[in-house]
Structure formats: C-alpha cells, structure tokens
Amino acid sequence: MSHDYGFFSFESKDEVLAKSKEFWNPGKTQFWIDEGVPLVIDRREGYFIYDMSGKRLIDTHLNGGTYNLGHRNPEVVSAIESAMTHFDIGNHHFPSLARTALAEALIAGAPPGLTKVVYGSGGGEAIDIALKTARHATQKRKIVSIVKAYHGHTGLAVATGDDRFSKLFLSEQPDDFPHVPFNDLAAMEEALVGRDVAAVIMETIPATYGFPLPNPGYLEAVKAMCERYDALYIADEVQTGLMRTGELWGISKHGISPDIMVTGKGISGGMYPISAVLVNEKAAGWLTEDGFGHISTFGGAEVGCIAALKSLEICSRPETRSMVHYISDLIGRGMRSIQDLYPDWFVGIRQNGVILGLEFADPQGAKFVMRRLYEHGVWAIFSTLDPRVLQFKPGLLLTPELCEELLDRAQVAIGLARDDVARAGRKAS
Amino acid sequence: MPELLVESAGVPRARAMVARAEWAARTFATYDKPSVDRIVRAAAKALADHAAEFAKAAVAETGFGVADHKALKNLACSTGLVDHYRDHDYVTPRIDVDAKIVEVPRPAGVIFALTPSTNPVATTSFKILLALMTRSAVIVSPHPLAKDVCSAAAKVMAEAALAAGAPDGVIQWVAEPSIPLINALMTDERVDVIVATGGSAVVRSAYRSGNPAIGVGPGNVPVLVDRTADIPAAAARIIESKSFDNSILCTNESVVIVESAVADKFVSAMVHEGGFLLNPEDRDRIRELVFPDGHFDIRFVGKDATWIAAEAGIRVPANTKVLIAPFDLAVPEEPLAHEKLCPVLGLIKVPTAARGIEVARAVLRITGAGHSAAIHSRDAQTVLAFGAGVPVYRVSVNVGNSLGSSGIHTNLAPSMTIGTGYAGRSSVGENLQPSHLIHWTRLAYNADVREVLPDFTGLSPWTAATGSVPPYPQASNLSTANVAPPRAQDDATELREEIRRLIVEELHQIIKG
Structure with missing residues (x-):
C-alpha cells in the first residue's frame, strides 16, 4: 500500500525507515526498531497517534507535555489558521502586537513577582536565556543544577544536564556548572555557600530522571538558600507547568515565587514552536540596559504567540483544572490497584497531578513495560536517565471513558511485562 | 482593523463545561442516598434563602412579572420541591420480590437545561434539583433576558451543593448565553439529555439536535365555568390565577368560557375580585394595542393590568388585576383567542357545557394542545366529558390553573415544565419530575420457580x-499512606474555619436584627 501525503509519498513503512536512516538519523531510527517500538507516527488526533500501519496508540508521553491538550487540538488549530490570515513570524527588532498580548497574559497567570517575558523558539533557547539573564543580574557565572538534570541541548543548557548529552560534543563545563544530588540540601548548601553562584536551576519535578518527587520542603529550602547566598532561583516549568500538577504552574504548589521561570513545550499546543522566560524585576535588568542583548529571529514568532495565547487560555480554564483533578484521582487510584496486583514488580508510583513516574523492579524495567504498552495500544516512554521508571503523563482533557480504557490496557501490559522480565532473568541465569 | 475569524469565546468554554460535567456525572452516579439527600437539601435551602431577593432581581432584569409571586414559586421550586419528594428515592435499588426483578437506578448523566425568561429562577432551581435528586450533572443555559439572576441562582446552589459534598462541576451555568453556544451544546454528543423550557423555537431545535430531549410546547389555557360551578369561588380563583405573576406562565388562563345561564353572575363576581369588563370599544382598543397587526407585542409581557389599560387610554379602578375581553368566536384570526402573556382574559359565553367543550377544543386548535385546561364544575359527568374531549394532559378542576396544573395547588407533580405529550409535540405528557431523568437497570431472574431470588435487602452498590x-x-510523597486522605489535617482546619465563619455570619445577622 502506497502512502501518499500530497507533498511527498512513500511506498511502504520500510522505505521510510530506510530513508530515515540514509538521510536523517540512523542511530535514532535503529534504536526504536531494536527497542520493539517501530513507530512512525502518521495520523494524530486528540490523545491518539497512529502508526503508519494504522495501529492506534493512546499517547501518554505527549512529548513531555507538548500535547497536553491533545494532538491538533481543534481550538489551537483554528486559532493558528485564523492568525495566519493576518500574522507571520513578525520582526524581532520591533515591538509586536502578539508578543505583547501573550506577555501580558503570561504575567497575569504567573507566580507573583514575575513581571516581564523574554521569548525563545524552543525550550533549550529559553533555558539559555534564563541562564544568561541570571548571570547578567548577579554578575556571577556559576549555575548549579542537580545530578541527572535535563534542561535541553543548547550551549548553556546542555552543561546543566547529565554528561550523557554534553560529553559527546565536548561540551561539559564542570567548573561553571556544578551538579549536586537531588533532594540533598547539605550538598546544595555546600555549592551555594561561596556566594559565587548566579542561579540554581531546577525542574519542579525532574522529568527525564523519572519524576523523582522533591522531598517535602526541599524546593522551599533551596529557594531560601538562594536568597541567603545571593543566587537566583530558576524554575524550569517546561514539563511541570500548564496545569499538569493541577495548578497552572507546579512551582505554585510549593508557594515559591521564582526569580525566573521557563516554559515551553505545551505552551503552544504542539502546533508551533515557541518558548518563554518569565523574569522578575531583579532579573530583568538587561531588557532595559540593552534590549537587543538576546536576539532570536523565530523567538516569540507571532503566529506562535497566538497559539500560545489560546493554549494558555485553555490550560487556565476552571473546567480544565477541575478535570485534571478528576483525572489525577482516577489514574492514581487505578495505578494503585494495578500495583496491588503486582507489588513485587510495580514497586512505586510517583505522582503529582497528571505527572506520574511508575517504578519497576528491574534496572531496565520501564523498557519492558513500554514495549508491552506499545503492543497494547499505549505510548509511554521510559526515563532516559533512570530506565527503571516509566514516564506516564495522561492528557489534561481526557474523558472518563478514555482514562478507563487506558487503565485497562496498562493493567494487562504491566502484568505481561512482569512475566517478560522473569523470563529474561531465567534466560540470563 | 483586521477581522480574524474567531469562534465566539463562550462556545469553547461551554464545550469545556460539558467535559467537566462528564467527570462530575461519572462520580455523582456512585453516591448513596444519604449523600444525595444532604446535597439536595443544601442546594434547595441555598436557593430558598435567596427566594425573595432573586424574585426581585428577576423582575428587575426581565422587566416583567410580580416579585411576590415569583418569591412564592422560588420557594415552591426549592424547599417545597424537596419536601414534596421527601419520601421518594431515585438512588437506592428497588426489589420486586414477586417479579424476581431488582432495579438499579441509572442517572441521565449530563443534562443540558434551558430555562425561560418568564419563570427564570424557579425553573433554574427546579431543574437543578431534579438533576441532583437523580444524581446527574447539569449545565443551565438561562434565557438571555434573565441570565444574570439565573447565573446568580445557579451559583449559590452550586456552592451549597459542593460544600455538602457534591462532585466539583455537578452544577454549571452559562453566564453569557448565545444562539451559537446553545446550538453547540444541544448538538454535543456528550450531552445525555436536553431539558428545554422556553419558546417553540428552542424546544423544536432541542428535538432536532439528535440528542435525547425533553421539551414542552406552549400553552393556551381554556377554562370552562358551567352552571353547576360555585360561581363566587370560581371567579375568585380565576382572577387570582390569571393575575398570578401578571400572567406570564404558560399555565395562566387564556380564555374563560362560561355557560350563559350563569354568565352575568360570574362576570359580576369576577369584577368584584378585581376583574374589569371591557366594553366592545375598549376591547377593540386593547386588541389593537396588545396585538398590533395581529401579533402579540412583547412590551406587554407580564405587565400590570392597570398599566396596560393606561396605555390604551382606558380608565380602570386602581385595584384592577385582570382586563376581561369578551368575544364570540375562537378562531386563528381572533388575537384574543391566542396565548396572552399578560393579564388580559378572553371571555366567551356558551349556551351549554357541551358547546363549551367545543369552544375549548377550538382554543387549543389555535395553540396549546397537550398543555393544560381548567374547569369549574360540580358535575362529574361534565368534568369527565371535558377531560376526555379537550386535548390536554392535565385539567385543573375547581382550582386556578396557574398553580393547579403546575402541581402547587393540586397533587400533580410540582413542576415548572409541563409535558405537552404527543398532542403538543413533546416526548413527555406528565409534569416533568425526577423519574423522567433516570432509567433503570433491571436484574431479571429466571421466572422458573426453582431459581430463587436471593435476599437483596440492605445491599447497596x-x-x-x-x-x-x-x-x-x-x-504522592506528601501523604503518609495512599489510603489516608492526604489533607486530613487541612480538612479539619478547613472545617473549623468554616464553622467559625458560619458563627460570625449568624452573629452579624442577629446584630443586624
């Protein structure tokens, strides 16, 4: 069967995979084949993605929240279509209609103290903007992040993260970018006590590390230390923001007003790349001193701003918040009852709202579960930096019926993965 | 200025309400009877506490009706309704031992309720309480003319219900109703049933929507007074009923039909009660004024009789409640034979009760079939002949029709939504009541006597x-154990705070006296 997409066509999925290796990314293409997830996403709609074969998957990966509102959310699509009759990317040199409107909307819903918005075109750029902003504001260079952190792959961002991504490109900068263990306040204090740190950057719940939850009081104490040692607190809310925790920003649940907050991914409904950095007055100085200090042709593209305005509005609705609380409750209870069936295998549930990290009793456990879920029509991804843990992120607008279906599928798949691991263990020994 | 095509902001929000309602309904459907009772009582009380205030606000917002009468209806449709259904149970499974059938009630789910401008708060309360009694979620879309007061009413009920333990989002309301929004919700497949009260256009589009719907047709109430009637009582009841809320209800009398033998006595009695008999010239002036070009002028909806008379340049006593307009023939081209949403009452004299029944049929041929009619008579045979001959599903006997057919002064189901049945192009012929909003799952045991029905007594799902x-x-790491409610401490604090607030409020009330 030929696959004709109008602008291009392929004879078969095999052709796509072969050409993907030839012209695009052989390593990544082969990885998924080897992992038992030979997915080439074709049609996408709501919380469903379809492989080229027609196989339907419920998406609970959502690309880290990019598709919080579902794939091709009709409201966002319609907003963009409408925007394109008047706007394009815009001109980054000048004041802009859509950038101003979005900035005002972002500030209106932000934790207290944040007053200005800087735009990027993706999360990595936004993190770089945040780090540069902190360095300018404090006139210090050091950035503290946690061990196994992940904040993106751009020049500065990659240095905050695990060396899995920096070493490859000879981009580690250990002197300027010390890493401290998560949930370790003593280590954090040790890193800050010299007063030579510009900022601590912290995902409210570290996603790529498998959503280990901050110990009660941990983030609050880190924020207090930042104040004590003249460092800024940067909240990376790319994955925890936009209502995923049941509040618009996860950091609000901790009562923390960060100096800088970064948002991306879900902010524009997965339809147009844009990211934003919200800063308080303490950090905003460079925007007055030299407004051309950071330049980005695509940063804050006006069509993206309208997608973001719409997505932000949807996320901010009381109806959405209420639904997230319902979904969180149902999925949480459902997962606990699955855990009751397999307590020796499904050993932990980390949950805050519709952010879940599911822990399994095998160093590669989440990969087994991922494969079985894929087979049973659910797409969820293992945590790159802790493959025991499956990232499980149901959408914000799920219906009760789809949640029940999702739990049905998960129950069977988790059980089968347990048997797979047992078999693999017997073979190995 | 650029004109970007943007969907009216309310429509996506309304769709979001349906999604939220689905979640609320799913949870509410598992509540037990005591929980439901607590919620129903709390919501009803909240409305009743504001009955007079909302009545005044409704008159102020819509510009019609009588605040005292509306307050009465607000009470009847809140605490009154709950009292009426006190011994009914739409939650607990029923056991029919003889039939070997156990019946489990299933809520409708998500109810989309449209409420009218004429009866705004009472209908809002009525539909919300029916939804709560039967464990459904409800989205109220008020008539645009009454949106503020209806939103306020829905809000106090929603807050009270939530405080009593109802699931979040079980009562929602559309603050800014519009045609696109109503169309979007009516055709939304996630809506389980539409309950439409309002004009024919709204009711017809509910039925066209493709969703299950309960909508009711218009009224045009004929009332027969025969020679056996208690004339003074009939006159008093009819004047009171016709003037109730300045005649904006679909149950207010439209045309009174009286047997000639008692006509003079009856008309005198009506005049004694506050009726004003128009002479032919004044009758024509009223007809021309209220029905210019044969169509009802909505300026007169729910206005006082004295105001209408003054507009027509007719001098009437200050205590006039109803203008009585005599005419001879009930036919479509006679405006006075149509529904009049103001205190103008048509009057036709007939030689016999049998002829009176024919005239009543003629009135209902124009409009109002399936709705209601009234008769004042002591003759059972005439009453029965009237009931069988006139195409309506309720006849108020020896009682004003306004509160008779709506079940407030009769033992019909108290209702602000009068089912007009197939004769009135409706799916429901009874007064709308809780039972219309549930279906039952029937667990039917083998009829063979060897298969025994086990004892279900006391079991509840x-x-x-x-x-x-x-x-x-x-x-999840903030709770000590998954089974323990994570905010037990906070809940207790909140409860204490709430009690403290209530005490302070009460003290304020006492001080204000």
Whole structure:
C-alpha cells in the first residue's frame, strides 16, 4: 500500500525507515526498531497517534507535555489558521502586537513577582536565556543544577544536564556548572555557600530522571538558600507547568515565587514552536540596559504567540483544572490497584497531578513495560536517565471513558511485562 | 482593523463545561442516598434563602412579572420541591420480590437545561434539583433576558451543593448565553439529555439536535365555568390565577368560557375580585394595542393590568388585576383567542357545557394542545366529558390553573415544565419530575420457580461521599499512606474555619436584627 501525503509519498513503512536512516538519523531510527517500538507516527488526533500501519496508540508521553491538550487540538488549530490570515513570524527588532498580548497574559497567570517575558523558539533557547539573564543580574557565572538534570541541548543548557548529552560534543563545563544530588540540601548548601553562584536551576519535578518527587520542603529550602547566598532561583516549568500538577504552574504548589521561570513545550499546543522566560524585576535588568542583548529571529514568532495565547487560555480554564483533578484521582487510584496486583514488580508510583513516574523492579524495567504498552495500544516512554521508571503523563482533557480504557490496557501490559522480565532473568541465569 | 475569524469565546468554554460535567456525572452516579439527600437539601435551602431577593432581581432584569409571586414559586421550586419528594428515592435499588426483578437506578448523566425568561429562577432551581435528586450533572443555559439572576441562582446552589459534598462541576451555568453556544451544546454528543423550557423555537431545535430531549410546547389555557360551578369561588380563583405573576406562565388562563345561564353572575363576581369588563370599544382598543397587526407585542409581557389599560387610554379602578375581553368566536384570526402573556382574559359565553367543550377544543386548535385546561364544575359527568374531549394532559378542576396544573395547588407533580405529550409535540405528557431523568437497570431472574431470588435487602452498590470530590492532587510523597486522605489535617482546619465563619455570619445577622 502506497502512502501518499500530497507533498511527498512513500511506498511502504520500510522505505521510510530506510530513508530515515540514509538521510536523517540512523542511530535514532535503529534504536526504536531494536527497542520493539517501530513507530512512525502518521495520523494524530486528540490523545491518539497512529502508526503508519494504522495501529492506534493512546499517547501518554505527549512529548513531555507538548500535547497536553491533545494532538491538533481543534481550538489551537483554528486559532493558528485564523492568525495566519493576518500574522507571520513578525520582526524581532520591533515591538509586536502578539508578543505583547501573550506577555501580558503570561504575567497575569504567573507566580507573583514575575513581571516581564523574554521569548525563545524552543525550550533549550529559553533555558539559555534564563541562564544568561541570571548571570547578567548577579554578575556571577556559576549555575548549579542537580545530578541527572535535563534542561535541553543548547550551549548553556546542555552543561546543566547529565554528561550523557554534553560529553559527546565536548561540551561539559564542570567548573561553571556544578551538579549536586537531588533532594540533598547539605550538598546544595555546600555549592551555594561561596556566594559565587548566579542561579540554581531546577525542574519542579525532574522529568527525564523519572519524576523523582522533591522531598517535602526541599524546593522551599533551596529557594531560601538562594536568597541567603545571593543566587537566583530558576524554575524550569517546561514539563511541570500548564496545569499538569493541577495548578497552572507546579512551582505554585510549593508557594515559591521564582526569580525566573521557563516554559515551553505545551505552551503552544504542539502546533508551533515557541518558548518563554518569565523574569522578575531583579532579573530583568538587561531588557532595559540593552534590549537587543538576546536576539532570536523565530523567538516569540507571532503566529506562535497566538497559539500560545489560546493554549494558555485553555490550560487556565476552571473546567480544565477541575478535570485534571478528576483525572489525577482516577489514574492514581487505578495505578494503585494495578500495583496491588503486582507489588513485587510495580514497586512505586510517583505522582503529582497528571505527572506520574511508575517504578519497576528491574534496572531496565520501564523498557519492558513500554514495549508491552506499545503492543497494547499505549505510548509511554521510559526515563532516559533512570530506565527503571516509566514516564506516564495522561492528557489534561481526557474523558472518563478514555482514562478507563487506558487503565485497562496498562493493567494487562504491566502484568505481561512482569512475566517478560522473569523470563529474561531465567534466560540470563 | 483586521477581522480574524474567531469562534465566539463562550462556545469553547461551554464545550469545556460539558467535559467537566462528564467527570462530575461519572462520580455523582456512585453516591448513596444519604449523600444525595444532604446535597439536595443544601442546594434547595441555598436557593430558598435567596427566594425573595432573586424574585426581585428577576423582575428587575426581565422587566416583567410580580416579585411576590415569583418569591412564592422560588420557594415552591426549592424547599417545597424537596419536601414534596421527601419520601421518594431515585438512588437506592428497588426489589420486586414477586417479579424476581431488582432495579438499579441509572442517572441521565449530563443534562443540558434551558430555562425561560418568564419563570427564570424557579425553573433554574427546579431543574437543578431534579438533576441532583437523580444524581446527574447539569449545565443551565438561562434565557438571555434573565441570565444574570439565573447565573446568580445557579451559583449559590452550586456552592451549597459542593460544600455538602457534591462532585466539583455537578452544577454549571452559562453566564453569557448565545444562539451559537446553545446550538453547540444541544448538538454535543456528550450531552445525555436536553431539558428545554422556553419558546417553540428552542424546544423544536432541542428535538432536532439528535440528542435525547425533553421539551414542552406552549400553552393556551381554556377554562370552562358551567352552571353547576360555585360561581363566587370560581371567579375568585380565576382572577387570582390569571393575575398570578401578571400572567406570564404558560399555565395562566387564556380564555374563560362560561355557560350563559350563569354568565352575568360570574362576570359580576369576577369584577368584584378585581376583574374589569371591557366594553366592545375598549376591547377593540386593547386588541389593537396588545396585538398590533395581529401579533402579540412583547412590551406587554407580564405587565400590570392597570398599566396596560393606561396605555390604551382606558380608565380602570386602581385595584384592577385582570382586563376581561369578551368575544364570540375562537378562531386563528381572533388575537384574543391566542396565548396572552399578560393579564388580559378572553371571555366567551356558551349556551351549554357541551358547546363549551367545543369552544375549548377550538382554543387549543389555535395553540396549546397537550398543555393544560381548567374547569369549574360540580358535575362529574361534565368534568369527565371535558377531560376526555379537550386535548390536554392535565385539567385543573375547581382550582386556578396557574398553580393547579403546575402541581402547587393540586397533587400533580410540582413542576415548572409541563409535558405537552404527543398532542403538543413533546416526548413527555406528565409534569416533568425526577423519574423522567433516570432509567433503570433491571436484574431479571429466571421466572422458573426453582431459581430463587436471593435476599437483596440492605445491599447497596453506592458509596457515601467523603471529603472534597475530586480530592486535591497532592504530590504522592506528601501523604503518609495512599489510603489516608492526604489533607486530613487541612480538612479539619478547613472545617473549623468554616464553622467559625458560619458563627460570625449568624452573629452579624442577629446584630443586624
């Protein structure tokens, strides 16, 4: 069967995979084949993605929240279509209609103290903007992040993260970018006590590390230390923001007003790349001193701003918040009852709202579960930096019926993965 | 200025309400009877506490009706309704031992309720309480003319219900109703049933929507007074009923038909009660004024009789409640034979009761079939002949029709939505009541005597509601154990805070006296 997409066509999925290796990314293409997830996403709609074969998957990966509102959310699509009759990317040199409107909307819903918005075109750029902003504001260079952190792959961002991504490109900068263990306040204090740190950057719940939850009081104490040692607190809310925790920003649940907050991914409904950095007055100085200090042709593209305005509005609705609380409750209870069936295998549930990290009793456990879920029509991804843990992120607008279906599928798949691991263990020994 | 095509902001929000309602309905459907009773009582009381205030606000917002009468209806449709259904149970499974059938009630789910401008708060309360009694979620879309007062009414009920343990989002309301919004919700497949009260256009589009619907047709109430009637009582009841809320209800009398033998006595009695008999010239002036070009002028909806008379340049006593307009023939081209949403009452004299029944049929041929009619008579045979001959599904006998057919002064189901049945192009012929909003799952045992029905007594599949629903999504490592409510401490604090607030409020009330 030929696959004709109008602008291009392929004879078969095999052709796509072969050409993907030839012209695009052989390593990544082969990885998924080897992992038992030979997915080439074709049609996408709501919380469903379809492989080229027609196989339907419920998406609970959502690309880290990019598709919080579902794939091709009709409201966002319609907003963009409408925007394109008047706007394009815009001109980054000048004041802009859509950038101003979005900035005002972002500030209106932000934790207290944040007053200005800087735009990027993706999360990595936004993190770089945040780090540069902190360095300018404090006139210090050091950035503290946690061990196994992940904040993106751009020049500065990659240095905050695990060396899995920096070493490859000879981009580690250990002197300027010390890493401290998560949930370790003593280590954090040790890193800050010299007063030579510009900022601590912290995902409210570290996603790529498998959503280990901050110990009660941990983030609050880190924020207090930042104040004590003249460092800024940067909240990376790319994955925890936009209502995923049941509040618009996860950091609000901790009562923390960060100096800088970064948002991306879900902010524009997965339809147009844009990211934003919200800063308080303490950090905003460079925007007055030299407004051309950071330049980005695509940063804050006006069509993206309208997608973001719409997505932000949807996320901010009381109806959405209420639904997230319902979904969180149902999925949480459902997962606990699955855990009751397999307590020796499904050993932990980390949950805050519709952010879940599911822990399994095998160093590669989440990969087994991922494969079985894929087979049973659910797409969820293992945590790159802790493959025991499956990232499980149901959408914000799920219906009760789809949640029940999702739990049905998960129950069977988790059980089968347990048997797979047992078999693999017997073979190995 | 650029003109970007943007969907009216209310429409996506309204769709979001349906999604939220689905969640609320799913949870509410598992509540047990005591939990439901607590919620129903709390919501009803909240409305009743504001009955007079909302009545005044409704008159102020819509510009019609009588505040005291509306206050009465607000009470009847809140605490009154709950009292009426006190011994009814739409939650607990029923056991029919002889039939070997156990019946489990199933809520409708998501109800989309349209409420009219004429009866705004009472209908809002009525539909919300029916939804709560039967464990459904409800989205109220008020008539645009009464949107503020209806939103306020829905809000106090929603807050009270939530405080009593109802699931979040079980009562929602559309603050800014519009045609596109109503169309979007009516055709939304997630809506389980539309309950439409209002003009024919709204009711017809409810039925066209493709969704299950309960809508009711218009009224045009004929009332027959025969020679056996208690004339003074009939006159008093009819004047009171016709002037109730300045005749904006679909149950207010439209045309009174009286047997000639008692006509003079009856008309005198009506005049004694506050009726004003128009002479032919004044009658024509009123007809021309209220029905210019044969169509009802909505300026007169729910206005006082004295105001209407003054507009027509007719001098009437200050205590006039109803203008009586005599005419001879009930036919479509006679405006006075149509529904009049103001205190103008048509009057036709007939030689016999049998002829009176024919005239009543003629009135209903114009409009109002399936709705209601009234008769004042002591003759059972005439009453029966009237009931069988006139195409309506309720006849108020020896009682004013306004509160008779709506079940407030009769033992019909108290209702602000009068089912007009197939004769009135409706799916329901009774007064709308809770039972219309549930279906039953029937567990039917083998009829063979060897198969024995086990004892179901005391069994219930439902659970009591505890805490806030849904619970606040605390991080999982903040709870000591998954089974313990994560915010037990906070809940207790909140409860104490709430009690403190209530005491302070009460003290304020006492001080204000």
